[in-house]
Every structure is written in C-alpha cells, then in structure tokens.
Amino acid sequence: MKLMIVDDHQVVRQGIANLLRSMIPGIEVTEAENGQQAVTQYGPCRPDVLLLDMGLPDISGLEVGRRVRQRWQGxxxxxxxxxxxxxxxxxxxxxxxxxxxxxSCAPEELAEAVKRVASGQPYIEHAIATRLAMNSERPVDYRLKDMTQREMEVLLMYARGDNVSGIAEQLCISSKTVSNHLALLKSKLQVGSSVELIHLAVDAGLVRYGQRGAGQRS
Incomplete structure (x- = not known):
C-alpha cells in the first residue's frame, strides 16, 4: 500500500508515518508539507490513499481534495x-x-480508516458518524450549513490571515470575485464586519487564533 501524508508539521508527518508503518506491514509512505506540493506530487506517486490535513499553509485541504479529484477521479x-x-x-x-x-482518534482507528479507504470502502470516525446520523451540531454550526464549497474555502483562508489578492491568486479567481464572496458570506452568516466573520470561524473551530496569524492581513 502506498500512502501520501499531507501535513505542514514535519513532526506530525513523521509520527504518523512511523505509527502506520508499525501497524500496517509493507506500507510505503511519502510526504508533502503543503497543498501545492501534494497536488504536484500526486501524479508521480499515485498513492493508494491521500491522508490529507485540512489546515495547510497555502491552499486548504478542501481545495487540494477538489483539485486532485478533478485530475484523478479515482x-x-x-x-x-x-x-x-x-x-x-x-x-x-x-x-x-x-x-x-x-x-484525536485512537491510533487503531486511524490505521483501520487507512486500510478501509485503500480497499475502496468509505470510513468516517465513529464519533463523527454518530453526530452526522443524529444531526448533533454545536450551536454555531447552523449558520455554516448552507455555505458552498467555494465560500467555505474563502472563509478558511480569510480567517487564517490571507488577504483578498492572496486568496485570489491561490484559488485562480479574480480579486473582485473574492470580495463578492466575502460580502455574501457576511450576509449569509449574519455578521456585520470582517472581524465578526473571523470570530465566527474561530468559534466554529475552523481556525484558531495564532494559526498563521489568524485574522491578520498583510
């Protein structure tokens, strides 16, 4: 089995790699430290499983997943x-x-998830699957339900500290389109300012203060 780990922390990548090598005999592991690198390396590596973090330092895991699936549907x-x-x-x-x-899942559950996905079977962590089945959400979640994938992407990047032009460049869209997304997000999420928008993202657990200077613009 071939596995690609995408995470911006070297110690996390190496820890996961060592853990899974001890639990899954014969596994081959490659690593990528950001989203662009993952997309570039995916073709030559063609891993059986792409183990993907959500909060990457350039484009988010959502955008990486979208780009990889667009080019390699399987x-x-x-x-x-x-x-x-x-x-x-x-x-x-x-x-x-x-x-x-x-x-926060147990090592055994991570290994099981990797093996299941490698064999073509879906796997959602038990606790998360239970919440999905019961539709048990935290109080702030209701405002995020109707967001599109692109809106979620823009919100994640903006709350993490990327400015409008930086988001536009990374997502290959115009700055005007990014500004329009942000304006619509404020209306949809019922907030009156950019600061409130960032606070909502933090309160929802999508980003945290200190993550690449969440909320700081350059």
Whole structure:
C-alpha cells in the first residue's frame, strides 16, 4: 500500500508515518508539507490513499481534495484533521473524499480508516458518524450549513490571515470575485464586519487564533 501524508508539521508527518508503518506491514509512505506540493506530487506517486490535513499553509485541504479529484477521479482521499465541525465534514465528503477522521482518534482507528479507504470502502470516525446520523451540531454550526464549497474555502483562508489578492491568486479567481464572496458570506452568516466573520470561524473551530496569524492581513 502506498500512502501520501499531507501535513505542514514535519513532526506530525513523521509520527504518523512511523505509527502506520508499525501497524500496517509493507506500507510505503511519502510526504508533502503543503497543498501545492501534494497536488504536484500526486501524479508521480499515485498513492493508494491521500491522508490529507485540512489546515495547510497555502491552499486548504478542501481545495487540494477538489483539485486532485478533478485530475484523478479515482483518488482515495482520507481527511485527517483537528477540525470536526459537521459543516466542514460535509464539505470534505462533498469534494469526493472517502473518509474523515480527527487527530484525536485512537491510533487503531486511524490505521483501520487507512486500510478501509485503500480497499475502496468509505470510513468516517465513529464519533463523527454518530453526530452526522443524529444531526448533533454545536450551536454555531447552523449558520455554516448552507455555505458552498467555494465560500467555505474563502472563509478558511480569510480567517487564517490571507488577504483578498492572496486568496485570489491561490484559488485562480479574480480579486473582485473574492470580495463578492466575502460580502455574501457576511450576509449569509449574519455578521456585520470582517472581524465578526473571523470570530465566527474561530468559534466554529475552523481556525484558531495564532494559526498563521489568524485574522491578520498583510
């Protein structure tokens, strides 16, 4: 089995690699430290599973998943992230991923998820699957339900600290389109300012203060 781990923290990548090598005999692991690198390396590597973090330093895991699935429709993507808000889980599944597990899951569950996805079976962490089935969401989640994938992408990047021109460049869209997305987001999410928009993203667990200077513009 070939696995590609996409995470911006080297110690996390190496820790996961060592863990899975001890639990899955014969597994071959490659690593990528950001989204662009993952998309570039995916073709030559063609891993059986793409283990993908959500909060990457350039484009988010959602955009990586979208780009990989557009070019390689059979790509088996398993999100492995600290974010477990249900709207974000649904967005991950909507881009075509086959699984979703949080970084708080047990090592055995991560290994099981990797093996299941590699064999073509979907896998969602038990606790998250239960919340999805029961539609049990945190109080702030209701405002995120109707966001499109692109709106979620823009919100994640903006709240993380990217400015309008930077978001436009990374998503290959115009700055005007990004500004329009942000204006619509404020209306849809019922907030009156950019600061409130960032606070909502933080409160929902989509980003956290200190993550690449969340909310800081350059």
């Amino acid at each position: 790509a088996a993507i398993l999100f492995f992230t600290m974010h477990d808000e249900l709207p974000l889980v649904r967005q991950a599944l909507d881009v075509g991923s086959m699984g979703f597990v949080s970084k």
